[in-house]
Amino acid sequence: MQTHTAKRVEIVIEAPLESRLTSALTEAGVTGFTILPVLGGSGRSGHWSREGQLGRAGMVNVICIIAPERLDSLLEAAFAVVEPHIGVVSITDCQVLRAERF
Template sequence: MHSKKRIEILLEAPAQKRLTDLLDRLDVTGYTVLPVIGGRGHHGVWSRDGLPSAAGAMVSVAIIVAEEKLDEVLEPVFELVRRHIGIVTISDVMVIRGERF
C-alpha cells in the first residue's frame, strides 16, 4: 500500500474543460469527472433537474497525486476554482499501485 493525496474539486460544469486542460498541463497522471446531480450548500438545496443547460450544473473531479506533488497541483487548481462556484477538498488515501500516481 502507498500513501497518496486525493484532491476533489466540485465545480461549475462550464469550467470543467479549463480545469481538465490545466490538469493536463500540470502532468497529472489521471483524473475522474462525474456529474453532480444535486446537493445542499451555503445557499440551500439545489438540483440539476430541470436545468435547460450545463450553465447551472456541477461536476466533481477527483485526482490522486503523490504528496510531494500536492502543492504543485493544488495552487493553480485553487486559482482557477476560486473564480467560480466550487470547493476543493484534500484527503489522505492508500493505493495499491503507487507507481501510477
C-alpha cells in the same frame, strides 16, 4: 499487500468550467483524473439540483489521486480556476496499491 500513501483531491465545480480545470491540471503534471456528474446538493446558497439550474449544466466532481509531493502544484492549478467561481476543493489522505501510477 504493500500500500502507499497518496492524496485524493476532489474538486466540485460548475460543469462549463470542466475543460478549463482539466487543462490546468494536465499542465500542472496531473496524469489522471475521473470526472463524475453531480446531481444536486446543498451549500451556502441552500439546496440545489441539476434540474433547477439554468441550462441544466450542473456541477461535476473531478477526482485526482496523486503522490503527496505533487499536491502543491495541483492545488495551485486548481485554485486558479476555482477561486473566482462556485466550487469546493477537498483533500484527503488515502492508500493505494501500485504507487508508480500516481
